[in-house]
Amino acid sequence: xxxxxxxxxxxxxxxxxxVVDTLKLNELPLKTVPDYMRRKRGIWYWTGAxxxxxxxxxxxxxxxxxxxxxxxDPYYNTVNVIxxxxxxxxxxxxxxxxxxxxxxxxxxxxxxxxxxxxAYKKPRRLQWVTGVLLLAITIGxxxxxxxxxxxxLSSDATDVGRGIALSTPILGATLESLVFGNGxxxxxxxxMLSLHIxxxxxxxxxFGLHFFLAExxxxxxxxxxxxxxxxxxxxxxxxxKPWFPYNMAxxxxxxxxxxxxxxxxxxxxxxxxxxxxPASATNPPIPxxxxxxxxxxxxxxxxxxxxxxPPWFLLFIYKAVDFQIFTGPMSPLIASTVFGVVPxxxxxxxxxxDGSKDLHPLARPMVTAFGILAVIYMVILSAWGALSPGxxxxxxxxxxxxxxxxxxxxxxxxxxxxxxxxxxxxxxxNKSIASFLLxxxxxxxxxxxxxxxxxxxMNHTSALNLVSTALAGGATSFVAFGTMKSAQVAEKYQPVKxxxxxxxxxxxxxxxxxILGIFAVxxxxxxxxxxxxxxxxxxxxGLGLGGILVISGLIMRLYRAAFYHE
Amino acid sequence: MGEESIDSxxxxxxxxxxxxxxxxAVAGVLKGVVQNIIPPSSGLSSFPELTxxxxxxxxxxxxxxxxxxxxxIVLFDYPLQSDPNFLLNISNDNKTPAPVxxxxxxxxxxxGTYESPGGVGPDNSVVAFSAICQHLGCVPPIxxxxxxxxxxxxxxxxxxxxxSTYDPSRGxxxxxxxxxxxxxxxxxxxxAVTGTFKVVSMTGPTIYGKISDLTGGTPLPEGQTYTDVxxxxxxG
Numbered sequence: 001x002x003x004x005x006x007x008x009x010x011x012x013x014x015x016x017x018x019v020v021d022t023l024k025l026n027e028l029p030l031k032t033v034p035d036y037m038r039r040k041r042g043i044w045y046w047t048g049a050x051x052x053x054x055x056x057x058x059x060x061x062x063x064x065x066x067x068x069x070x071x072x073d074p075y076y077n078t079v080n081v082i083x084x085x086x087x088x089x090x091x092x093x094x095x096x097x098x099x100x101x102x103x104x105x106x107x108x109x110x111x112x113x114x115x116x117x118x119a120y121k122k123p124r125r126l127q128w129v130t131g132v133l134l135l136a137i138t139i140g141x142x143x144x145x146x147x148x149x150x151x152x153l154s155s156d157a158t159d160v161g162r163g164i165a166l167s168t169p170i171l172g173a174t175l176e177s178l179v180f181g182n183g184x185x186x187x188x189x190x191x192m193l194s195l196h197i198x199x200x201x202x203x204x205x206x207f208g209l210h211f212f213l214a215e216x217x218x219x220x221x222x223x224x225x226x227x228x229x230x231x232x233x234x235x236x237x238x239x240x241k242p243w244f245p246y247n248m249a250x251x252x253x254x255x256x257x258x259x260x261x262x263x264x265x266x267x268x269x270x271x272x273x274x275x276x277x278p279a280s281a282t283n284p285p286i287p288x289x290x291x292x293x294x295x296x297x298x299x300x301x302x303x304x305x306x307x308x309x310p311p312w313f314l315l316f317i318y319k320a321v322d323f324q325i326f327t328g329p330m331s332p333l334i335a336s337t338v339f340g341v342v343p344x345x346x347x348x349x350x351x352x353x354d355g356s357k358d359l360h361p362l363a364r365p366m367v368t369a370f371g372i373l374a375v376i377y378m379v380i381l382s383a384w385g386a387l388s389p390g391x392x393x394x395x396x397x398x399x400x401x402x403x404x405x406x407x408x409x410x411x412x413x414x415x416x417x418x419x420x421x422x423x424x425x426x427x428x429x430n431k432s433i434a435s436f437l438l439x440x441x442x443x444x445x446x447x448x449x450x451x452x453x454x455x456x457x458m459n460h461t462s463a464l465n466l467v468s469t470a471l472a473g474g475a476t477s478f479v480a481f482g483t484m485k486s487a488q489v490a491e492k493y494q495p496v497k498x499x500x501x502x503x504x505x506x507x508x509x510x511x512x513x514x515i516l517g518i519f520a521v522x523x524x525x526x527x528x529x530x531x532x533x534x535x536x537x538x539x540x541x542g543l544g545l546g547g548i549l550v551i552s553g554l555i556m557r558l559y560r561a562a563f564y565h566e
Numbered sequence: 567m568g569e570e571s572i573d574s575x576x577x578x579x580x581x582x583x584x585x586x587x588x589x590x591a592v593a594g595v596l597k598g599v600v601q602n603i604i605p606p607s608s609g610l611s612s613f614p615e616l617t618x619x620x621x622x623x624x625x626x627x628x629x630x631x632x633x634x635x636x637x638x639i640v641l642f643d644y645p646l647q648s649d650p651n652f653l654l655n656i657s658n659d660n661k662t663p664a665p666v667x668x669x670x671x672x673x674x675x676x677x678g679t680y681e682s683p684g685g686v687g688p689d690n691s692v693v694a695f696s697a698i699c700q701h702l703g704c705v706p707p708i709x710x711x712x713x714x715x716x717x718x719x720x721x722x723x724x725x726x727x728x729x730s731t732y733d734p735s736r737g738x739x740x741x742x743x744x745x746x747x748x749x750x751x752x753x754x755x756x757x758a759v760t761g762t763f764k765v766v767s768m769t770g771p772t773i774y775g776k777i778s779d780l781t782g783g784t785p786l787p788e789g790q791t792y793t794d795v796x797x798x799x800x801x802g
Binding site: 064067068081085086087088089091092256506507509510513514516517520521523524527528532533541544545548549551552555556558559562563 | 573576577579580581582583584586587588590591593594595597598599601602603604605606
């Protein structure tokens with residue numbers, strides 16, 4: 001069947017060529033990458049792209065929500081107007097919230113991945129600094145956005161923020177009014193709205209610089225090429241396929257997947273929630289930290305049932321404020337400085353503090369140990385804040401929770417570093433895989449153990465619980481590290497398989513894509529009749545729409561597999 | 567590009583499937599966005615029945631002698647907030663109430679007519695009209711009521727914006743342009759037993775600048791069964 005003979009197809013191809021020419025898709029000054037980055041586990045090389053896609057979703061959904069935001073009465077307007085009466089308002093609101101969560105989680109993944117890989121070293125120092133600033137600003141934008149709804153959680157969050165700002169010496173009152181307005185409700189919410197947008201604009205500008213530097217510096221070459229030595233600069237290879245259409249197809253696929261998932265998750269939560277406000281105040285279907293919708297109004301009789309939580313991504317600082325090692329009127333400021341500003345400064349300055357050329361995590365034992373500790377402390381503090389919100393913690397407990405992981409991780413890293421220096425990491429692939437599986441099993445076991453001990457410890461503090469929690473925590477962090485390490489070793493020593501030329505046969509791709517395409521059309525026909533107003537019907541619409549987006553991504557994947565052999 | 571050799575028909579089929587499914591997704595997104603940016607209408611589903619209140623009590627006939635409604639701009643909001651209506655006690659000499667008959671009112675713009683309800687109250691002289699000019703939407707005090715001085719100077723409603731005049735003793739029909747619509751009539755009900763006035767509905771043209779009398783504004787607080795009569799001085 002030689003379809004090219006038909007005039008229709010000929011004409012169509014001319015149009016495609018003209019579009020490609022007009023948009024200069026063949027000449028975009030974008031870096032090309034080796035094939036393995038677009039293959040199976042290639043997603044780890046594209047965490048930055050995922051953040052960018054989530055950011056685009058946030059800007060679009062945020063601008064749509066901006067049309068309806070009312071600073072004079074935000075709670076009523078959010079719950080009774082945007083969620084209850086605006087067509088698809090509930091879906092946009094919930095997915096805007098979860099898009100923000102996704103962005104923050106992805107930024108942390110992106111950050112720690114590059115941290116452990118040593119990507120902050122020359123020539124990427126400025127790129128790293130802009131990235132850390134972007135994290136801080138994104139968390140700030142998240143805080144302002146969270147404070148815009150006027151529910152009990154948002155008023156708790158702004159109260160805590162006010163307290164911290166006010167305890168700043170000399171500048172306290174100025175800083176507080178600069179961020180939170182003159183004290184009236186209208187001034188507060190107008191400030192939250194403007195700062196939310198202003199800082200989003202700053203994210204956009206700073207991201208431009210970050211992306212430009214990323215393109216200019218190029219990607220980190222594989223460890224085999226760089227030999228774990230900075231500066232790790234990749235030279236574009238003639239074997240790299242051109243950006244268009246290979247990378248573009250891959251980007252489109254990623255964007256379709258990401259958009260789909262960003263819509264599906266909040267849709268499922270909306271369906272679980274079932275109504276605008278939680279059905280039960282004492283036993284809500286979704287914990288208040290992850291509710292897709294605002295909580296109760298601060299004046300509602302149910303507000304007392306909701307713990308005074310900040311957004312989950314600030315729980316670690318929130319818990320630190322409860323520590324009684326910080327005393328006096330400035331204690332909230334000191335606590336948030338120690339647990340927020342100091343780590344931020346550490347990450348900002350790490351490219352200037354670590355001047356070595358080593359890229360291997362084990363060659364930089366203290367840097368790696370601090371990274372692991374940052375993750376462990378953040379997880380422990382967040383879980384602690386979620387489980388026992390606002391309960392003061394005496395110094396002895398603080399030390400009991402903080403010191404064991406420190407000793408184990410720093411000591412363990414010192415030991416591993418010595419092993420590394422003696423070249424003792426020569427493991428055959430079978431052994432390394434076995435050790436990885438063993439570590440995995442231990443890790444899962446320890447995490448469960450830790451959670452159990454921890455909750456017992458939270459319920460009734462006793463020395464026994466304390467010790468067992470600390471031990472479990474320490475063991476968990478050690479096992480976690482072992483898992484990571486053995487995974488790395490296993491990865492490194494796996495024999496490199498030559499990729500199959502035909503990842504999928506063309507005929508199979510045709511049949512599967514036909515089924516998926518028909519399915520997509522059927523789903524859009526079904527969901528287009530749903531009522532655009534109402535939590536349940538909007539949740540169903542979101543589920544269907546997200547499903548279609550994922551399906552489109554899948555067909556794109558099939559196309560790449562069948563015709564690009566990727 | 568060595569792929570030309572691969573069956574381009576199948577290639578095109580897969581491309582078509584990408585376009586179709588992504589097109590379905592785009593259609594879904596577009597439907598969501600387009601429906602989302604059209605704001606839901608705000609208003610009521612039917613005309614509420616509200617008692618006229620004056621200084622915190624139900625309005626009595628004695629509160630609004632012709633000299634009062636002629637000497638001040640007397641307004642109440644109906645059916646939504648910010649929908650002002652004139653409350654008038656029609657008189658030919660600004661002293662003695664003059665009954666207003668129900669009548670057909672001519673609409674110059676369409677050539678049609680509608681039935682104006684006529685006056686209510688003990689003297690059948692109390693009428694109410696939308697106080698938003700039908701020409702370009704000017705509101706009191708720019709549009710206001712002139713009480714009759716004598717038979718030679720009868721009552722009329724005049725809009726200072728562009729000079730439209732209406733005759734409140736004849737269903738606020740158009741006396742002079744540029745307006746091409748009479749003022750919408752607000753239907754009142756007088757309860758002779760309690761001596762109170764209720765406002766129940768509207769008839770005639772739609773209030774200026776609205777798609778429907780019942781939408782395009784904020785309803786009175788839920789459960790409120792009255793609307794306040796307020797006054798402004800004519801000089802004001």
